[in-house]
Amino acid sequence: MKSETDAPPQIFEDTSGMVDSPTGVDRRSFLMRSAVISAAVLMTGRKLTPEAQAAAAAAGASKPQVPLSSSLNVVKSSKGPVMTTVEEFYKVGPGPSSSHTIGPMRITYDFYQRCTKLPKDKLNQATALKVNLFGSLSATGKGHGTERAALAGIVGKEPATVDPAFLDDLAANPQQTFPVKLGDNTFNVSLADVIYDATKGNFPHPNTMTCKLLGGEQVLLEQEYYSVGGGFIEWKGYKPPKKGQPKYPYATMKELVDHAQKNKLTIAQVILANEVAVSGKSEAEVLAFVDKIQNAMINIVKSGLAAPAGTLPGPIKLKTKAGDVYKRALEDKFQREQGIGVVSAYALAGSEENARGHLVVTAPTGGSAGVMPAVVYALGEGGRKAPKEKISQGMLSAVGVGYLCKHNATLAAAEGGCQAEIGVASAMAAAMIAEVMGSPPQVVANAAESSLEHHLGMTCDPVAGFVQVPCIERCAYGAVKAWTGYMIASNEIPANRRVDFDSTVTAMALTAKDMNPKYKETSEGGLALSVTLC
Numbered sequence: 001m002k003s004e005t006d007a008p009p010q011i012f013e014d015t016s017g018m019v020d021s022p023t024g025v026d027r028r029s030f031l032m033r034s035a036v037i038s039a040a041v042l043m044t045g046r047k048l049t050p051e052a053q054a055a056a057a058a059a060g061a062s063k064p065q066v067p068l069s070s071s072l073n074v075v076k077s078s079k080g081p082v083m084t085t086v087e088e089f090y091k092v093g094p095g096p097s098s099s100h101t102i103g104p105m106r107i108t109y110d111f112y113q114r115c116t117k118l119p120k121d122k123l124n125q126a127t128a129l130k131v132n133l134f135g136s137l138s139a140t141g142k143g144h145g146t147e148r149a150a151l152a153g154i155v156g157k158e159p160a161t162v163d164p165a166f167l168d169d170l171a172a173n174p175q176q177t178f179p180v181k182l183g184d185n186t187f188n189v190s191l192a193d194v195i196y197d198a199t200k201g202n203f204p205h206p207n208t209m210t211c212k213l214l215g216g217e218q219v220l221l222e223q224e225y226y227s228v229g230g231g232f233i234e235w236k237g238y239k240p241p242k243k244g245q246p247k248y249p250y251a252t253m254k255e256l257v258d259h260a261q262k263n264k265l266t267i268a269q270v271i272l273a274n275e276v277a278v279s280g281k282s283e284a285e286v287l288a289f290v291d292k293i294q295n296a297m298i299n300i301v302k303s304g305l306a307a308p309a310g311t312l313p314g315p316i317k318l319k320t321k322a323g324d325v326y327k328r329a330l331e332d333k334f335q336r337e338q339g340i341g342v343v344s345a346y347a348l349a350g351s352e353e354n355a356r357g358h359l360v361v362t363a364p365t366g367g368s369a370g371v372m373p374a375v376v377y378a379l380g381e382g383g384r385k386a387p388k389e390k391i392s393q394g395m396l397s398a399v400g401v402g403y404l405c406k407h408n409a410t411l412a413a414a415e416g417g418c419q420a421e422i423g424v425a426s427a428m429a430a431a432m433i434a435e436v437m438g439s440p441p442q443v444v445a446n447a448a449e450s451s452l453e454h455h456l457g458m459t460c461d462p463v464a465g466f467v468q469v470p471c472i473e474r475c476a477y478g479a480v481k482a483w484t485g486y487m488i489a490s491n492e493i494p495a496n497r498r499v500d501f502d503s504t505v506t507a508m509a510l511t512a513k514d515m516n517p518k519y520k521e522t523s524e525g526g527l528a529l530s531v532t533l534c
């Protein structure tokens with residue numbers, strides 16, 4: 001029996017070794033920074049005295065404060081201000097995965113273009129073209145149609161213009177061969193030329209692939225590529241293209257919001273000014289592109305809603321449900337429930353189009369491609385009836401959120417799990433809603449933060465390697481959570497929010513680093529293991 005003097009169970013962390021918060025520094029912030037610095041000490045192995053930790057915590061006004069491991073790919077590319085442009089970010093292409101479908105197609109298309117530039121005497125020796133897939137591309141590529149996407153690129157198909165029927169036909173008749181003309185030479189390629197290679201190894205990126213042009217046994221040209229998420233591609237020795245300098249340089253949300261507030265601009269206006277400066281395009285050209293993407297998103301939702309009920313491709317034999325959910329949501333006599341049902345149906349519609357391998361927009365990826373279209377449609381003709389121009393402004397704010405997640409964390413599930421896909425998509429959509437509703441910049445940032453925060457740690461475990469379970473329903477949750485993020489952020493006092501967007505992105509990067517590889521688009525854990533297909 002315990003005596004009354006027994007020590008109580010230790011529920012709260014022992015802080016006896018901690019130094020009190022310095023005068024003038026908010027205690028809660030001080031304690032939070034101390035905890036983050038302690039975590040950083042653990043990660044880096046650097047020892048700090050309690051006093052040094054206290055000094056660092058007191059000084060930590062600029063975010064992000066946590067030194068990230070240099071082994072994290074997202075760190076290597078996060079130098080200087082954001083330089084991504086809207087045309088690089090929103091890419092139209094076939095589903096189901098931006099990193100496993102659009103990226104590989106862009107890679108093999110790029111390689112074929114490089115081959116055409118070889119001297120004629122080399123080209124005349126060419127007899128074969130081989131593609132090897134490694135890491136996550138190899139582990140889950142079959143479920144994503146990676147081999148078909150890679151072959152399509154070799155034979156000159158580009159993601160934005162490929163007819164999904166070509167890919168469907170290739171799936172139905174996988175033995176087809178296609179002539180490749182290089183110089184005076186023509187040789188055939190087929191799916192057998194795309195090789196599912198090692199899934200595990202010390203690859204420069206989880207989504208690594210190599211392309212080789214062969215002349216008999218001799219390698220005439222070889223290039224190592226990386227599909228780095230969101231349809232972005234890089235290669236060994238990659239140097240980012242030369243661009244103009246942004247008018248309002250920023251690498252954090254704090255800097256982005258500061259620019260907006262100091263110049264009395266919206267976040268969207270800051271992003272637009274930077275697009276013009278970085279890309280060299282006119283405002284009208286940038287806005288015309290965003291309008292085109294908005295139309296594509298609307299059409300994706302409409303196509304998904306109109307598609308006859310059926311079974312999606314693959315071994316899961318998953319039934320479509322967007323049409324049913326939409327119809328039943330409209331019949332709901334309670335308006336609020338109807339709203340949630342309708343937004344969910346729009347997201348299911350977009351995501352089912354992705355699962356069919358039809359054209360989608362990376363926002364930021366294929367797996368998450370149901371989220372932004374659902375909210376775009378719900379803000380416009382499918383709901384609030386906001387003018388298209390206003391929604392385009394929202395899409396610019398959204399892209400700013402996506403840029404920052406790419407810049408300071410990751411968009412690749414193979415690197416960061418599903419938080420990097422659905423989490424980022426939801427944060428982008430939340431920022432878009434806030435912008436369209438006329439919220440001030442801090443509320444736009446807070447809405448994005450709220451939505452991203454509540455996706456932190458989300459793993460990627462697609463069943464059978466197909467972007468269907470949990471992905472399709474997860475898009476619906478991402479879209480609804482975007483509205484939740486906006487509702488909370490727009491109804492609280494902005495300055496009272498204690499978690500800022502940059503800290504949340506840092507948390508996402510740290511979580512990405514620590515996440516077990518089983519949960520990074522390898523289909524080796526979670527639902528991919530627990531769900532039994534029969």
Ligand code: SF4
Binds near residue numbers: 367460469470521
């Ligand atoms: S679980 Fe999430 S990250 Fe993984 S494929 Fe599905 S949508 Fe993408």
